[in-house]
Amino acid sequence: MSFEMWAEKYRPKRLDEMVDQKEIVERLKSFVKARNVPHCIFAGPPGTGKTTAALCLARDFYGEGYREHLMELNASDERGIDVVRETVKTFARSRSIGEIPFKILILDEADNMTSDAQQALRRTMERYTETCRFILCANYSGKIIEPIQSRCAPFRFTFLPREEHDKYIKQIAERENVQLLPDGVDAIFEVCGGDLRRAINTLQAAASVNKPVDAKLVYSITGRASPADVQKMLTTAIKGDFLGARKQLRDMIQKYGVAGSDIIRQIHTEIFKATEIPEPWKIKLAGIVGEIDYRLVEGSDEEVQLSALLARLVEAGYEMKK
């Protein structure tokens, strides 16, 4: 076993090494061939290879010295307008030395930028197109303002299909000499839902326990957001105990650091599995889950949003009893 973060160790270096997003990779390769690239938006859920693709593209363009021609900024950490005015501009306007006449700026988590900063960015992109190409990575392209979207080539990243996911995880396990059992693979997929970074982190954490990696081990380490916990919270809510359910939610989020998006995804799954929920109610509840999911995406407080959902479940439970 090696002693670094596997998610980084196994990050593909070249476009050729990328396991999925085949169409995207093909288009990116054609940019490299043409020695030109437009501004791009890489949109898609976390752990689907957006940053990786951007880094691979840069390496394919500039070779191993790619760092000199590349700047990585993270909008979550530096989201203000000042960053655009100072850092981005300074980088963007200086000419690149070498065969490729432009530099690349990767703006990660761009959907976290304020709209003011985005407006400033739009002007910078326009003005310095010749010397710098922008790759904006975002979970939701909808949170990027229209004028920027229209200046970028859009790329939509999707979760890895199950087979690809499994293949990749098993391959890493093999190389790291980790004994990974089939139900362990299932559990990793269930918990991470195709987010490869999380899947690899989960595998590494499970492997650190020095036992064969099975479903039980996976659930025990993944912040207890096991289906059983979510199920318990659902039942508590449907029975009418809002405060109890909220307490369980709080524990999951605060004590065990489970992400709100995980919980909501699991609630969604559980609703369709639960036998105590009458069939006609399931789709109604799914609609409510969807609405709350959307509000979460808008960047709201996880606990507040999820407890609003729990209150709806309490209401539904009450109606069902009638």
Next chain:
Amino acid sequence: MYAAWTVKHKPASVAEIVGNTEAIKTFSEWIKSWSKGVPKKRAAFLYGPPGVGKTVTVEALAKDLGMELVEKNASDYRTEEAVNRFAGLASQYGSLFGSRRIILLDELDGLTGNADKGGVKAITDIIKTAQCPIVLIANNAYDPRFINLRSYCILIEFKKPAASEVAKHLKRISEREGIQVDENALKFIAQRSEGDVRSAVNDFQALAQGKKRLTYEDVSWLGYRDRQDSIFNLLRMIIYSRTSASAKQAVDMADVDIDMLFEWIYENAPEHLTDPHDLAQAMDALSMADVYRGRIRTTQDWSFIRYVIDYMTAGVAMSRQRSKSAGWTPFKFPSRIQMLSRSKAERAMKLSIGLKIKRKCHISASRASKEFLPYLRIIFKNNAEMADGIAKWLDLDDEMIAYLKG
């Protein structure tokens, strides 16, 4: 339609003014004496606590007597030019047209410090030669700064009117507005105002506007305006409010910030909403309030705060349709805030580890602390060898390592 009632129902005549009969009589006689020539004292100094009717008396009397009223207030006294302009007005009286004019200098307390010392002197100089009545108004006529000025004025004290008189005034307003009001509701508002008629009228408007009938129950929460009564009553007011307006008003009375108030409501509202529909409705309102907080963050447009307030106060209050009273349920301190303050140091630690991860893993520090930390913890607890390797790779210091192992 939404004019302030203090303006809309301002006494049109001195006869309508609440209380202070003696003071008004003295003042009115002094003004009238001007028609027989310049009296011995050319200025009247009306003083007394806020909201008892000093300015209104001058305005109403001018109207009653058909005199022109020239009003100035504190900010106008500062520049020499302004003082000279009103000096000009003061000297003209009666000289040509026998015109009837009152010059009112309001808010004299607003003159401050040495900078305005000249102002008081200039005013005194003008009074000495004034050809028309000059009225000065301040809360405290016995301020040392006015020593010299006082000797040129007749001093008229305005006192707090009795609660019964304030109630009478409110009653008159309610009749004009066509609102039926319980007698003891009026008394309650009047008493609470402690003789400040203006604040009584403001309170009354806040409570009664748009209503057909105002009961004692509707007004009793007014008592909670007293600050030390604080957050508990504020919460009660929001959760049990029957109108959107009164629920929203709680925010103005709150000494806490909006986010803090949100936490209090979020923590406590559920226990007071016993009906599941009401509960779902209220939690949805809080959810929407939170959505608008997010929109403020992304747009940086703070005007959206009004929707946050609407949802978290009126939204919650109006959800309460079927719930029975929760009985005596004590309000609790928001447990999320407790956790937050407890974990402040922890958050700083998480962020500094996040920054280390960021350097290696192409991910933001905040995201890293969410997506990598939980796994690192497991690794650091279970596998010393792997932990050592990763600590070196990430360049973690001893404190960070201890935290991850802890």
